[in-house]
Amino acid sequence: MNMAMQPTLGAAGEFGGTVGPALDRSPSGVGGSVHLPDRWLAALLQRRIDPAAVRLELWDGSSTYGGPRQPIGAVVVGDRRTLVGLAANSDLWFGEAYMNGRLGVRGPLEPVVEALSALTSPYPSWRERLKLALAGDNSEHKSRDNVHHHYDLGNAFYQLWLDRELVYTCAYFAEPTMTLDEAQVAKLDLVCRKLRLRPGESVIEAGCGWGALALHMARHYGVRVRAFNVSREQLEYARDRAAREGLTGRVEFIDDDYRNVSGQFDVFASIGMLEHVGLRHFETLADVLRRCLRRQGGRGLLHFIGRDIPRPVNTWITRRIFPGSYTPTLAEVTTRILGPAAMSTVDVENLRLHYAQTLAHWAQRFAVARDQVRATYGESFARAWELYLAGSQASFATGCMQLFQVLFVPRESPPPSMTRADLFASPELHA
């Protein structure tokens, strides 16, 4: 549910005693002799990343690092093809080469990627603008494929490194010392609190993952939930869990696209699905809201990865991790979804640092489970995922990506609460 990363490029040096063989993620390929044009191109790239204090190291171990201080790590380029690829399109080639072992990072992965990520311009490049203009279409059929690509990797895979509730979205560290398990429950509860759920109300959830939020709502707030998802594996898990917990009568998990939601509800919730909708289908979501949310007393919450300004998702991420994804700006959400649905924005909270912290937990757990992942899916899959997690963490840490929770109501309905004090009234959470 995250799709960050703008590493422009990356290189390494002497990192003291902390870099042992275990941390040395060097490339597997070694690319023959280094010629003058290679050095010239490498020097060009090195100048760009000098401010990040990251060395660019060629396959012969050479580097022209000239940064302002001791380098924090190195990007090791394994061959000429990778070097040229980085120069031509680092957004794609960094990931491709890392995944295939033609590029390595010396030193801890995340800080290096984060330092590179911090170099990203706040304004989109011509290549990004072009990609935005050519954005593809997420038909229902294609959405199913896209979702299947990522979410149907097998529940067992996600169980290796997610929290015990299997919540694959940004957690909420209400207290800095919370564990990931606690912070995910705190997030579920924060969403319920912001929506001011009342017993007996009806809730529609668009994109429900493994069902944690729907079950939390029904269990602790006494509401009835209809939760939509197009991932078979997730639905089976969620239904099974509802049955085990005796919540089948109050939570219904529906194998269908959010576009086909029908009926009228008090509350709409969607956590981490908007990124998969695609800008061209925002009007469709607006129609769903207009159709399904009760105008009197209704309210809704959208939780999504967002941007300060319109930018496409990193090319490598859309190729390998999240096909069809788009992370919108707040303005795109208010003008293309909430405005046309005649909804008023009540409250927006940016939780990007919570997502960086969540991703740090995931990456740590993933590292522990790495051998198992590798055994089942292979080394390049494991490398792709460790880069995706590190890159996402970096993007949230540096502000390249945002995480927005947007609470809204139909224009004719009052905001559900006069102040936010009630959100903090009883400090204990449903843990």
Add this chain to the structure above:
Amino acid sequence: MNMAMQPTLGAAGEFGGTVGPALDRSPSGVGGSVHLPDRWLAALLQRRIDPAAVRLELWDGSSTYGGPRQPIGAVVVGDRRTLVGLAANSDLWFGEAYMNGRLGVRGPLEPVVEALSALTSPYPSWRERLKLALAGDNSEHKSRDNVHHHYDLGNAFYQLWLDRELVYTCAYFAEPTMTLDEAQVAKLDLVCRKLRLRPGESVIEAGCGWGALALHMARHYGVRVRAFNVSREQLEYARDRAAREGLTGRVEFIDDDYRNVSGQFDVFASIGMLEHVGLRHFETLADVLRRCLRRQGGRGLLHFIGRDIPRPVNTWITRRIFPGSYTPTLAEVTTRILGPAAMSTVDVENLRLHYAQTLAHWAQRFAVARDQVRATYGESFARAWELYLAGSQASFATGCMQLFQVLFVPRESPPPSMTRADLFASPELHA
């Protein structure tokens, strides 16, 4: 600082014993005989406002009210010219005719205006679109004129009906029982808390009114404030107060346009000024932010009257009350100010019901001071202001207008706090 109102039209009937001569705001002009075309036009208008349960009453006392229930009040049309004006352009003519006594409201003013306001379509009319497209220019010179028009009516005028701190923006009723004085101090403090002011920091305030926020910041948070304003009368008052309170060394009130702000600051604050900037000058404000806000650790807050979707300010309001005003959408602010300034949105709170409550207080105080206002400024001025206050209250109550507080940081800076819990940590406010 508020500029609401979309009353489409308005009429009256039997309102029980509550309508005495004091509440009977009937028109002064009586327009001769009523002919068939008058009745036909009135019936047309009446059909439009039937759902609001408001009668349209002609100068002979006739009405074709056919609403679903007992009418809550009546709009009394004093002559043919007013009737035709309402049919042609009610946005302008309702206000003009009310002000000049050619139109009256029978029954309490605000509920009637609110019922009419609730009929406003959530989408803009062709006339509104046209007005948006033709929006004028707020040069520095014109801005001064515009500000002078409204704010230099004399401090004595505003002292008649504002709170004791002279805060002419939406208050914050942290507790429902708060007085207006308390709620305005609570608002000042909420702004300081959201900005997480720390002693010794520097603050720039764009548009400081009578100085209440700047003085509150310096007094309670130990910061240094440079506060800009182009209203002479307000500045004199603010400087005088700073001197009396021994805060001259820490708060500087500057007679200049926000466009000319220079220097670098930790914090930017602007409360109720954005409405006077005009959409075409948002880029200029973005430049100011980019230039003046420290990238590392900086943060800012914009507090403004906003809209769900782009709409012009009511025509009568821009003619008589706030020339040059524009109430932007959240999207216009993020795409035209925060995006270009490379700022990230951290937190948005919609306080529209607090503004409705604030306006109810103002209207009540204004009613008490009405005779004094009339003695100084004349009857039509008093009528204009009572309609403006009632109309604004109606617009915030019905969701035609929003009040947004937007907290932001430079993209490379972290949000000033991980959660909002600290905003509610110590319940006592600096009252």
